[in-house]
Amino acid sequence: MNSTTHAPGFAIHPALGSLMAVAAVTAGVGMDVLAKVAAFDASPAQVTLLRWIYGLATLIPVLAIMRVRPGPVWRPIHLARAALNLVASFSLYYALAHLPLSLVVAIFFLEPLVALTLAALFLGERVSRVCLAGIGIAALGILAMTLFDGTGLSDWRLDPALLVAFLGALAWGTMLVMTRSVGRQEPVLALMFWLSVLTSLGMAPMALLDWRPLGAEAHLHMFGVALLGTLYGVLGITVLRLAPVRVKAASSFLSLPLAFLAGFLFFGEIPNAEVVLGGLLVVLGVYLALRRPRPERVPAPESP
Numbered sequence: 001m002n003s004t005t006h007a008p009g010f011a012i013h014p015a016l017g018s019l020m021a022v023a024a025v026t027a028g029v030g031m032d033v034l035a036k037v038a039a040f041d042a043s044p045a046q047v048t049l050l051r052w053i054y055g056l057a058t059l060i061p062v063l064a065i066m067r068v069r070p071g072p073v074w075r076p077i078h079l080a081r082a083a084l085n086l087v088a089s090f091s092l093y094y095a096l097a098h099l100p101l102s103l104v105v106a107i108f109f110l111e112p113l114v115a116l117t118l119a120a121l122f123l124g125e126r127v128s129r130v131c132l133a134g135i136g137i138a139a140l141g142i143l144a145m146t147l148f149d150g151t152g153l154s155d156w157r158l159d160p161a162l163l164v165a166f167l168g169a170l171a172w173g174t175m176l177v178m179t180r181s182v183g184r185q186e187p188v189l190a191l192m193f194w195l196s197v198l199t200s201l202g203m204a205p206m207a208l209l210d211w212r213p214l215g216a217e218a219h220l221h222m223f224g225v226a227l228l229g230t231l232y233g234v235l236g237i238t239v240l241r242l243a244p245v246r247v248k249a250a251s252s253f254l255s256l257p258l259a260f261l262a263g264f265l266f267f268g269e270i271p272n273a274e275v276v277l278g279g280l281l282v283v284l285g286v287y288l289a290l291r292r293p294r295p296e297r298v299p300a301p302e303s304p
Helices: 014-038 044-066 076-098 101-108 110-123 129-148 160-181 188-209 216-242 245-267 273-290
Strands: none
Touching: 014 044, 014 076, 014 101, 014 216, 014 245, 044 076, 044 188, 044 216, 076 101, 076 160, 076 188, 101 110, 101 129, 101 160, 101 245, 110 129, 110 160, 110 245, 129 245, 129 273, 160 216, 188 216, 216 245, 245 273
């Protein structure tokens, strides 16, 4: 590998890794918007099942075209990722059905914090002081958004949906680091295929117990969720395999301002001045967290 092309910890150009991570976040927010619309008619378990079934429909043609063989399913990485994804996916769609979009995304912001903490503890990834400062500033921005937008945690008190959302963020943060540490040698499409299959099988019994008839428009929304979810998964896993966890984690800070924008456009959520200030803090924090450290200069040897 050419050391002048890639920074330490990167297997691709840092700018490309950051761009892919931001694109994944954008797809993830779009997926949440469509899922919240679908949740008006379907149960959370039903939304979860349809998301992964339609995800299979988008993945299988890609596997066939690229001639990728998923390999055996009974491997620890597939089973562990599926168990965590089952909890996280249901938690997300349950929270979207009961809480505002902006609040749900703010809670799932804990996902990258979990990933950063676990990566530092178990993978030995170093987090610079500038990166820590950026994370802190972004966290303050998110705190301002959730406390002063009129639908913050203080207004929802101990709603069970909050606890479910926190559980989902913890599960997905753990899955991020597991993918980075154990699944980095697995083909991206194989990871996504078995994740879709196992999550669908695990969620099917619960979804069938609370099945509700859906119209063609709702199924179209769920297909859009699956399509964006496939894009999110491919980009997200690729970044995790080829770049440090901090790139994926730091770019996730953008999900909150994007969610507030989507909430305004699609659900009539109007941000106030405190929310705008919080969004600016998040953007500043993302810039600091993603900024590459300057390489240390090696002093020239003294001439004899």
